[in-house]
Amino acid sequence: MSDDTKALVRSTALRLFRERGYAATTMRAIAQEAGVATGNAYYHFAxxxxxxxxxxxxxxxxxxxxxxxxxxxxxxxxxxxxxxxxxxxxxxxxxxxxxxxxxxxxxxxxxxxxxxxxxxxxxxxxxxxxxxxxxxxxxxxxxxxxxxxxxxxxxxxxxxxxxxxxxxxxxxxxxxxxxxxxxxxxxxxxxxxxxxxxxxxxxxxxxxxxxxxxx
Amino acid sequence: MSDDTKALVRSTALRLFRERGYAATTMRAIAQEAGVATGNAYYHFAxxxxxxxxxxxxxxxxxxxxxxxxxxxxxxxxxxxxxxxxxxxxxxxxxxxxxxxxxxxxxxxxxxxxxxxxxxxxxxxxxxxxxxxxxxxxxxxxxxxxxxxxxxxxxxxxxxxxxxxxxxxxxxxxxxxxxxxxxxxxxxxxxxxxxxxxxxxxxxxxxxxxxxxxx
DNA sequence: GAGACGAGTTGAACACGTTCAACTGAACGC
DNA sequence: GCGTTCAGTTGAACGTGTTCAACTCGTCTC
Structure with missing residues (x-):
């Protein structure tokens, strides 16, 4: 699951960056959109x-x-x-x-x-x-x-x-x-x-x- | 008092920037060191x-x-x-x-x-x-x-x-x-x-x- | 003098990035 | 089976920059 999760967080983040820009894309939004907890995103990306x-x-x-x-x-x-x-x-x-x-x-x-x-x-x-x-x-x-x-x-x-x-x-x-x-x-x-x-x-x-x- | 306050916040901020750098100098610290409320600093500096x-x-x-x-x-x-x-x-x-x-x-x-x-x-x-x-x-x-x-x-x-x-x-x-x-x-x-x-x-x-x- | 105005000030509140103690569950040794 | 381990996951909590409704108090108006 770990690799899947990492890839999912990655692609979700990139999509949101493209759609909303850097500042408007919050880590909470990335995590939520990817269906994981906030802290989980930080487990995969520092x-x-x-x-x-x-x-x-x-x-x-x-x-x-x-x-x-x-x-x-x-x-x-x-x-x-x-x-x-x-x-x-x-x-x-x-x-x-x-x-x-x-x-x-x-x-x-x-x-x-x-x-x-x-x-x-x-x-x-x-x-x-x-x-x-x-x-x-x-x-x-x-x-x-x-x-x-x-x-x-x-x-x-x-x-x-x-x-x-x-x-x-x-x-x-x-x-x-x-x-x-x-x-x-x-x-x-x-x-x-x-x-x-x-x-x-x-x-x-x-x-x-x-x-x-x-x- | 307003001009005095503004000058005080300014000089306090500059001193702290020089001493601690940008990130380590918080707006709360500037305000506190200057003896004013946090919001007051924002009244004088956007x-x-x-x-x-x-x-x-x-x-x-x-x-x-x-x-x-x-x-x-x-x-x-x-x-x-x-x-x-x-x-x-x-x-x-x-x-x-x-x-x-x-x-x-x-x-x-x-x-x-x-x-x-x-x-x-x-x-x-x-x-x-x-x-x-x-x-x-x-x-x-x-x-x-x-x-x-x-x-x-x-x-x-x-x-x-x-x-x-x-x-x-x-x-x-x-x-x-x-x-x-x-x-x-x-x-x-x-x-x-x-x-x-x-x-x-x-x-x-x-x-x-x-x-x-x-x- | 009474009242209204408004520049100056306050500190709690908000959303943010980041941290972390605690939990889950699969894999492993015995 | 049972205990142990640990990568993966959780969400509350921390400190941050910033906002804002509320308060103060000197000054102006009549």
Whole structure:
């Protein structure tokens, strides 16, 4: 029964989150709707945040499937980046009304739903693998100096785009889409230009900074 | 008495936030310590978030004073940017242990403490004025094409640095300081290079993107 | 002066996330 | 059979942010 109960609580919570958002979905409502006691939900999920993390995992899988399809078509860095980022925006589409609530949960450093948390490692690795693929499979090839660091930087860029999306009140999140349409070719261009002698120094500085900051 | 009470609640709250952090400071504790009823605190401040916003205002003023001193010394863009950003890191220094808690409050789109909120407009304008000053007073002068948009972009960069700072667990936030030391000259360099024909197109793209996204 | 008004204040009450001592019942050893 | 164990489950209880009907008391109106 335990596994069934856990799955039932999970699916009930996700449904209510989708229907009502984060704050309006109470743990009591989840438990009641699932036909179990309040405390039982806590036996299976350590906190409300952990249930949100399950929702993220769902959205992430959806996004990954769409991104894989995009990457299968080949293309240059800018095209691939644009496709993957737009796949992300599409996957998040339905949740925009509650985006602010969910980001609040995700951003708290200790939270299970934080993109940097141990609990999110499955999501994170799935997502970072996409960006590694994106970089490695691009034609023309990305300069080898950048190839190691770029995937993680692009993953961080996606988090930035998502943050922007949260604050984007325009209909259909048009401004976020505009941002993606603009930033993808821009990054593609800068990566291409990074080979040039003038910019070579700046590119090295960026890489040195990334490594220094990481340590 | 009303103004006195309001000031008392304010200062008590700020003291407790500094001593115990956000979550551990309850509205009941603030009221009790200030010698008023719980409901009275709510008469003067609409929510706990609004009290946090008061704390931000304090920190912001401190940062502004330090930044003004830095800017009074002249210098080029990179030097000035470095000084202002480090002044920010210094001003936030004592709050790092609770940084995660406070960012949670600040990031929620509707929150009074959000850097984009109406309630924060005083903080925001104070802070953005610094960056305008930073750009306008730099020698050699910043290319005129960039002069309009750069202040706001740098202000956003500071928000990014602050976000990084929240997640920076290194002692004394050394990694954040490393980031600032690295990113200031990098931005200075890119701004200088933006005059070059090769980069002129990219620079125009950035500006066009900023304007498109804003609209 | 009597009465009305209203800013300031009170503390009990509400719904929330979370905790926990107690209960249930299937599985196991003997 | 009987006792023991323990994963699974229960719902009352705790402390939280917030609300609100009620009270106080100085000030204004006539």
């Amino acid at each position: 906190s409300k945040d952990h249930l949100v993390q399950e929702l993220y995992l769902d959205v992430n899988r959806e996004q990954t499937v769409a991104a894989r399809a995009v990457l299968a078509q080949g293309g240059d860095l800018a095209t691939r980046l644009r496709g993957v980022l737009l796949a992300g925006v599409d996957a998040f589409e339905g949740y925009h009304a509650f985006g602010g609530e969910f980001i609040t949960v995700a951003i708290r450093p200790g939270s299970a739903a934080s993109p940097f948390s141990a609990e999110s490692s499955e999501s994170r690795q799935m997502s970072q693998a996409i960006f590694r693929d994106l970089v490695d499979g691009a034609t023309p090839a990305v300069p080898s100096v950048l190839r190691d660091e770029l995937p993680e930087l692009l993953w961080l860029a996606q988090l930035g785009v998502t943050l922007f999306w949260v604050y984007d009140g325009s209909p259909g999140q048009r401004r976020t889409r505009t941002l993606v349409e603009g930033i993808a070719p821009l990054i593609g261009r800068l990566v291409r230009l990074s080979r040039l002698p003038v910019l070579r120094g700046a590119a090295d500085d960026v890489l040195a900074l990334v490594r220094a900051v990481r340590a | 929510s706990k978030d609004h009290l946090v916003q008061e704390l931000y205002l304090d920190v912001n003023r401190e940062q502004t004073v330090a930044a003004r001193a830095v800017l009074a010394q002249g210098g080029d863009l990179a030097t000035r940017l470095r000084g202002v950003l480090l002044a920010g890191v210094d001003a936030f220094e004592g709050y790092h242990a609770f940084g995660g808690e406070f960012i949670t409050v600040a990031i929620r789109p509707g929150s009074a403490a959000s850097p984009f909120s109406a309630e924060s407009s005083e903080s925001r304008q104070m802070s953005q004025a610094i960056f305008r000053d930073l750009v306008d007073g730099a020698t050699p002068a910043v290319p005129s094409v960039l002069r309009d948009e750069l202040p706001e972009l740098l202000w956003l960069a500071q928000l990014g640095v602050t976000l990084f700072w929240v997640y920076d667990g290194s002692p004394g936030q050394r990694r954040t300081r490393t980031l600032v030391e690295g990113i200031a000259p990098l931005i200075g360099r890119l701004v200088r290079l933006s005059r070059l024909p090769v980069l002129r197109g990219a620079a125009d793209d950035v500006l066009a993107l900023v304007r498109a996204v804003r609209a």
